[in-house]
């Protein structure tokens with residue numbers, strides 16, 4: 655009960671994505687505590703499956719998983735070399751000339767990688783900046799050179815081909831491993847794979863990897879059920895009124911647990927077996943109410959995330975994406991790992 659995370663499904667998804675990019679090494683992106691699923695539990699299993707390259711956003715996240723991985727696993731830090739960062743045992747992905755010179759001054763001779771901006775304008779060196787630095791950077795032998803796609807979840811988007819061209823132009827003649835694709839880029843096809851692919855969301859069962867095995871189940875305990883008469887309201891703001899005599903179940907979780915308040919009366923449901931019980935009224939800090947009138951018997955738990963309502967379906971109801979549903983899940987849940 656609580657938040658169940660199926661590690662074997664994460665491993666299966668990693669292998670399935672690796673099989674889509676047979677010419678490349680397949681890394682694992684475990685930033686934000688493994689997309690909320692628990693990086694320290696996930697990385698040893700992926701290592702056993704053959705993963706040797708891991709990505710986190712922050713040095714702090716890298717230090718948290720370093721003890722859970724053997725020395726031959728590489729942990730790359732996407733924010734690069736921030737001022738004062740402790741990068742011991744980690745490989746910074748350097749995003750600017752400023753980071754490059756800081757890193758070469760503070761960590762001469764140590765491993766690093768380079769990020770180029772191929773059009774997303776978020777992180778990485780621009781073409782002109784890179785041109786000025788390229789010879790010196792290549793002489794210092796980076797582990798790899800990477801960039802990131804802005805629209806890889808939309809296969810027809812013209813930005814994909816444009817970014818591919820820009821990345822190729824900036825890395826022409828470079829004898830260093832290259833990396834461009836996250837989950838979406840893997841699915842775009844082999845010209846996007848280069849030497850190293852970096853799936854994140856697909857490992858955790860999210861789109862755009864439509865063939866992913868589900869990873870997360872969230873079962874919430876029912877505290878109380880009550881009858882409501884037609885015309886009675888439920889919850890803060892009296893935003894929902896019972897259209898018929900019925901029954902309401904109140905479960906112990908709310909927006910303080912990362913269940914977005916936008917799910918209030920949104921069409922999302924709690925599930926009892928395969929039966930949908932619509933969330934009615936507002937999601938409050940610690941409680942959710944659902945209409946269980948149509949259940950012959952109310953079980954002691956109702957599921958918010960389950961095969962009938964996977965993370966991306968829930969995200970649609972809340973007006974967000976599966977990534978945010980997962981990374982919002984808080985530590986207050988009892989967690990169990992399969």
Ligand SMILES: *Cc1c(COP(=O)(O)O)cnc(C)c1O
Nearest residue numbers: 683802836837852853854855856
């Ligand atoms: C988050 C991230 C990834 C993983 O992306 P997914 O869409 O979750 O597969 C890969 N590379 C970079 C630079 C990222 O920031």
